[in-house]
């Protein structure tokens with residue numbers, strides 16, 4: 261188990277990079293997922309079709325394949341995803357701005373994939389609001405946007421929060437794939453580096469990696485349990 | 496009572512739910528200030544008729560005109576039309592996360608862009624009018640059914656609608672609360688509000704309606720003044736229906 265102490269800095273570095281991917285991907289997926297959810301419940305059929313199509317594609321495709329498209333498809337199209345080199349943000353999350361594009365590619369794949377699940381979590385919350393609420397709002401002359409903003413969303417977010425949390429936990433675990441698509445030094449790539457190149461025993465390394473992921477996911481899960489209990493009491 | 500061109504006109508309206516023909520060639524016109532009560536057996540299409548008038552339910556063919564304009568298909572124009580047609584639901588549908596007063600002022604503030612202070616003042620006056628001014632700051636779940644339905648009527652009236660649609664407004668109420676809601680509706684009718692009311696309250700139909708419409712299987716079977724309809728229903732189906740609801 262000496263590796264955990266000897267190579268603590270490597271584990272910590274991997275943890276930090278994975279955390280960065282997850283924070284950025286969570287923000288991106290929440291924004292994109294919210295947009296897709298609005299499309300999916302919009303009263304305009306073509307917009308609804310776009311939203312539904314998006315969910316059907318990304319919810320039903322293995323993340324590995326999405327990663328594959330991002331890591332090999334985007335370069336083939338001549339893109340290095342440089343639009344993600346966002347000033348200020350890239351000084352906080354330094355990998356966004358590097359010349360090696362794989363961090364950005366992995367981020368794109370994770371956002372696209374997770375957004376489909378975010379959309380469905382938000383939509384399940386909206387569906388939990390009785391249809392009569394939106395109907396009453398429409399009958400007063402509120403537009404679709406006003407209806408969402410003043411009537412539906414204030415009542416639906418509570419029902420969305422627990423499923424959303426599960427989506428984010430799944431996303432943190434899914435981020436482990438990034439290490440296999442060229443992202444050097446995230447938590448899962450750390451395992452490869454330590455057991456392969458540096459010859460450490462597999463099990464202690466795997467334990468170290470697991471601890472890294474659990475530090476991110478277990479508190480989130482505990483938080484969700486508490487929210488769920490509070491909601492059950494309120495009901 | 497009726498003056499000028501009619502306010503609501505349905506012409507050869509058809510509506511299907513899949514294979515089910517829910518509105519079968521329905522034509523109807525409602526004059527300004529007229530109170531039309533719609534009755535008929537369960538599943539005959541009364542709610543659908545009511546909801547078609549503000550396009551909560553789109554129709555498959557035919558035309559519906561409100562105040563001289565055909566119903567807009569979607570978007571801002573439809574929202575404007577809906578703001579001019581008040582609707583009261585069987586299950587009240589008050590906004591559960593807002594107080595009674597906020598329920599009443601949401602439309603005026605967001606749709607009509609009224610100043611919040613002015614909207615509140617008028618909202619309170621309306622709540623007073625329906626007899627629940629003292630409940631203004633409570634949430635819907637804290638009110639009785641009758642109080643909730645009166646709040647829902649006040650919410651619709653706050654938009655100063657040209658017509659009011661009621662879909663079985665008293666059917667979800669305990670019997671002792673039916674009267675307080677019908678009283679509010681009767682006074683509205685007296686003041687000249689144009690109303691389409693789906694109801695099983697035959698007393699209201701007799702006393703407040705100008706016309707009674709009887710529907711069966713999506714068709715408009717009879718259309719007559721209440722005295723005539725109740726004394727002398729022409730169709731077999733109406734006679735049958737009346738005998739069922741009036742004998743006990």
Ligand SMILES: Nc1ncnc2c1ncn2[C@@H]1O[C@H](COP(=O)(O)OP(=O)(O)OP(=O)(O)O)[C@@H](O)[C@H]1O
Nearest residue numbers: 512513515517535536537538539540541542543544
């Ligand atoms: N959204 C829907 N999808 C499919 N069928 C529907 C829908 N809404 C109503 N129907 C059917 O259409 C028919 C007419 O319904 P409607 O609600 O207009 O009847 P109603 O006269 O109001 O009946 P009730 O007295 O029970 O309220 C019924 O057979 C009903 O089952």
Ligand SMILES: [Mg+2]
Nearest residue numbers: 541542543663
């Ligand atoms: Mg009905």
